Amino acid sequence: MTVHSLSPTGNCKGLKEGQASYSWCVRNLRTLMVFTGIWPMEPPTLLLNVSYYYNATTFTLVICGMMAGAISVMDNYDLLVDNLSINLIFTEIFIKCILIKIYSKPLSRVLSLMKFDWISLKGRGPIHGDVLQSENIMLLHANIPRIFFIAYTALALVAWTATVVAAVSRKSSKMQIDASNAFPMPSWYPFEMHSTPNYEMLLTFQVIIGCSIAVSSAAVDSLLVTAVFHVCGQLEILRKYFENLHSSETALEETEKKVAAAIKRHSKLIDLCDLIEDCYSQITLSQLLVASLNVCLSGFGLLLAIESGNIKVFLKFLLLLIAMLQQILIYSVTGDYLSSKSTAIRSAIYKMKWYELPPSLSKALMLIAIRAERPLVVTAGKFFPMSLENFTQIIKTAASYLSVMWAVHKK
Template structure:
C-alpha cells in the first residue's frame, strides 16, 4: 500500500496508468503524438468489423434459427455501442481535455492537508479501473477461447464445421487453413482491444466522479476551519475559499455531465438490448447439448455488460448523494459564531448546494440505481417475449 501511495504522489493524478494508456492508444490524450493517426486507424478498424458483422446479421435473418441469430446480434450490438461511444468521445474531446486540465490544476494547487484525501481517492480509482478492465478481458477470453475449446471437445475432432466466435459474413470462404486461424487471431485481439477500451471509458467516468468526490471531501474539511480557534485564518477567508472550491466543483461536474450525457443515453438503450440478447441465449441453452459451451462463453460476457450498466448508474447515484453532504456540512458548522455578513455568504452557499450534482442520460433522466433496476426489468421482459417466440 505504501508503494502505491508513493507512485500516486509521483504521478500526481487521479487518472490511473491503465486509463492513460487506453486514452493514448486511441489518440484521446492531450498532446499525444500521432493522435489523429491512432484515432482514425482504430475507428476504421472498428467500422470494418461492424460492416462484416451486420452483413452476417442481414444474411442470416431467420426466425427458425432464432438462438444463432440472437447470439450474433448480441456481440454486434456490443460493438455498435463501442463504436458510438468512441465517436461521441471524439466530438467531445475538447471537453475531455478541459476536464483533465482541471484535474491537474487541482493536484498542483492542493496543499499538504488535502493530499491524503486525494491520494485515497486516486488509489480507489486505480483499483476500480483494474477490476473493470480485467473483467472485460476475461469476458473476451471466455467468449472466444473458452467457446472454441468446449466446442472442439463436443465435436470430438470433427473439423467439418468451423465457426468463428464473432459471427461475420465475408465475401470469401474462411474455413480453410490458414485463413480461418488468421481471422480467428485478428478477431480475438481486436475484440480484446475493444473490450479494454470500453472498460477504460467506464473507468474514466468512475475516476472523474471519484475526483469530484475527493474535492467535496476536502470542502467538507474546510467547513471545520470556520470559527476554529486553532487557525490563523479568518472565517471570511475560509468561507471565500469554500465558495471558490464549490464553484470549481460545480463547473467540473457540469463538464463531466456534458461529456458523458449522450454516452449514458446510448448505454441505457444498448445495454437493455444486449443484456436481453445474452440472457435469452443463456436461458434457451440450458439443458441442450451445447449448453455448456454457450453458458461458458456467454455468462462472463453477461456479467461484464451488466457491470457496465451498473457502473454508470452507480456513479450518477454516488455523485448525487455526495453533493447533498455539502449543505449538511454547511449547516453543521459553527455558523452561529459568525458575523451576519459571513452568515449571509454561507447561506447562499447552502442554497446553491441544494441543487444536486448529477449525470443524466441524454438530459432526459438522472443516472441512478433506480435506472439500473429499470434496465434489468426491461431486459427480463424482452427475454420472456423472445422465449415465447422461440
C-alpha cells in the same frame, strides 16, 4: 458553459510534486488510451491520430462483417441471438470511442483542471492547505479508479479470451463450421472463410481487434470513474473545510475570506462536474440503451439454453448477462457516489457554527446549502440520472421486455 480559470499555486516543489502525482494518477489509463488513439489531448499528436484512424478503420471492418453475419443467419433464431448479443456490444464500444474523440477538447480541459488540483494540493494552496487530511483523501480517491481500471481491463481481456476459446472449440469439434459463429465475432465476408489459411488469418485479425476493443471499453469507462472520483475527493475536502470553517477563536475577517474561498471553490467544482457531464452524457445514454437491450437478449438466450439443456450456451449467456449488468452498475454506482458527496456539503454547513456568524455570512452559507441540496449527477442523455435507485428500475424494465419476447417466442 464557462469554467472558472484555475491557476497552480504553491512553490516549484509543489508544482513538480503535483504534476508527478497527477501523472501517477492517470499513467496506466493514458498509456492504453494513447495505444487506441482516444486519449483526450489538445492538440492531438501524430501518433494519436494514426492510432485512432487505424483502430477506427479496423473496428468498422469488424462491425460490418458482424452485421453481414447477422443478416446471413436471419432464419436461425439461436444464431441470430448469439450474433446480436456480441454485435451490439462491439458497436456500442465503437460509438463510445467516436464520442470520446469528438469530446476530446473539453475532456482535455477536465484533465487540465485535475492536474491543477493536484498542484494546489501539493503546494498547500487555498482550502487544500487548511484541511490536514486533504492529501490522504485525494490519494484514496485516486487509488480506487486505478485499481478499478486494472481489474476492469483484466476482466475484459479474460472475457474476450474465453470468447475466443469457445469459438475455436466449436471449430475444432466440427460444430456448425459453416456458420458465422465459428469465429469469436460472428461474421460473414464475401470469401471462403473456413479454409486454410483464410480462417487462421481472419481469426488472428479478430483476436487482435477484439483485444483493442476490450481495452478501449475499459479505458472509456475508467476515464469517467477517474474524473468523477477526483471531483468526489475535492468535494470531501470541501466538506471538511466547511466543518472547521469557523470557531470562537477565528477572527471575523479571516472567516469572511474563508467563506469567499469556499464559495468560489464550490462553484468551480460544480462547473467541473458539469463539464464531465457534458462530455459523458451521450456516452452514458448509448451505454444504457445497448446494455439494457443486451440484458434482454442475454436473458432470452439463457431461457433458450435452459429449454434445450445446453450447458455451454447457458454459461455463455450467463456471463454475458453479468457483464451487461456490471456495465450499467458501474455508471450507477459512480453517479450515486457523486450525488452523495455533493449533498454532504449541505450537512457540513448545517453542522458548523453558522449561528455565530454575522447575518451576511450566514446568508451566503445558506445559498451554498440550497445549491448543495440539488445533487450533482451523471445522466444518460441529460434526462436520466444514473443512480442505484434507477439501476433497479432499469432491471425491472428489461425484465418486462424479456417476458414479452419470451411470450412472443412461445406463440
